[in-house]
Amino acid sequence: MGNCEYGFVVTWSRTDRSYVAICFEFPGLSAFGATAEDALREAQVALELFIENYEENGEPLPEPGTTLAYPGNPQAQTYAELVSPAQLIEIRRLERRLDIDTETECIAAFKCKVEDLSRKAASVFILQLRNKKLLPRAA
DSSP, X not given: OOXXXXXXXXXXXXXXXXXXXXXXXXXTOXXXXXXXXXXXXXXXXXXXXXXXXXXXXTOOOXXXXXXXXXXXXXXXXXGGGBOOHHHHHHHHHHHHHHTOOHHHHXXXXXXXXXXXXXXXXXXXXXXXXXXXXXXXXXX
């Protein structure tokens, strides 16, 4: 199956004390592992099962690459473009609620610190974090 087109986000979960891999194209697809590689391997197995289920039920597969991504440079180029205080508060609130390290997440996704994000990139980051919150753990 052509599932190599789908991407995963792998992060550390302090609550579960393990890595979690998520595929945003398939809501509910997540997998845990002792290492990032284990979580990714388990998520790839889960993805195969999700694809089989979609195909068996005649459902169209989600478009690959429909995860939220930020085109261009996510770093603010001027002071006016910097992430707003309200956005920083929301990112920190989501960090506490999701029990994740948003700095690590931000660096992995955007290659910069949260405080260096542009307002537009910060909005995308907040949406990504909110999507995480909505995803239940795979059984």
